[in-house]
Amino acid sequence: MSVVVREAELSDAHGVARVEIDAWRDTYPTLLPSAHLVGGLDMARRTVFWRHRLSTRSALRTVVGAVNSRGPIVGYATWGPCRVDTLESGGQLFELYLLPDHQGRGLGRRLCAAVGEYFLKAGVSSMCVEVLEGNPNRFFYEAIGGRLAARARHPFAGTILPTLIYAWDNLELLVGERAR
Ligand SMILES: CC(C)(COP(=O)(O)OP(=O)(O)OC[C@H]1O[C@@H](n2cnc3c(N)ncnc32)[C@H](O)[C@@H]1OP(=O)(O)O)[C@@H](O)C(=O)NCCC(=O)NCCS
DSSP: OOEEEEEOOGGGHHHHHHHHHHHHHHHOTTTSOHHHHHTTOOHHHHHHHHHHHHHSOOSOEEEEEEETTTSOEEEEEEEEEOOOTTSOOSEEEEEEEEOGGGTTSSHHHHHHHHHHHHHHHTTOOOEEEEEETTOTTHHHHHHTTOEEEEEEEEEETTEEEEEEEEEESOHHHHHHGGGO
């Protein structure tokens, strides 16, 4: 099975919502309120949300990992201009989620490299990501070259939680990692 990384299309809304819901429920049961993970992640509502987001031309963009390009969506990443005002990063990776069965096979690294490549093409050479301090997957960002740049507290699913902000000061390195 080959997973193709490509920019998201409107018809991907349902698939992205499926990944979002499954990955959140798998990743955050000890970190986020169960009310949010159960009632707050409704498939129909999240599909409408993603349809709206993917149909709106905004600064926030989405890339997906899809089986054989047109097959099921198994992961996605979103990115846009950096919103962390204490950092000088030009861009920010906002979301990165894979279906549990597709984690640990290099897709996370490929999606990050694809985002880095979009930034470089747009003349943006650095980026950051904010991750919940309690999420053990934060070590993934260290494994792909992110440096711990700041700590913050962020509203997340109705609660305020401590976060870590990782930064890449030279995206050329991250994009070069794609070949690994
Ligand atoms: C975090 C996530 C995107 C990583 O993607 P992935 O495809 O599983 O990771 P990869 O296979 O590309 O791994 C790349 C490197 O990171 C390392 N890595 C991945 N997850 C790791 C973890 N939890 N802890 C430590 N290292 C990790 C891998 O060992 C690999 O290192 P190597 O190339 O030196 O062998 C994915 O596991 C996921 O979606 N997790 C659940 C959602 C989540 O937590 N998202 C982040 C929210 S900010």
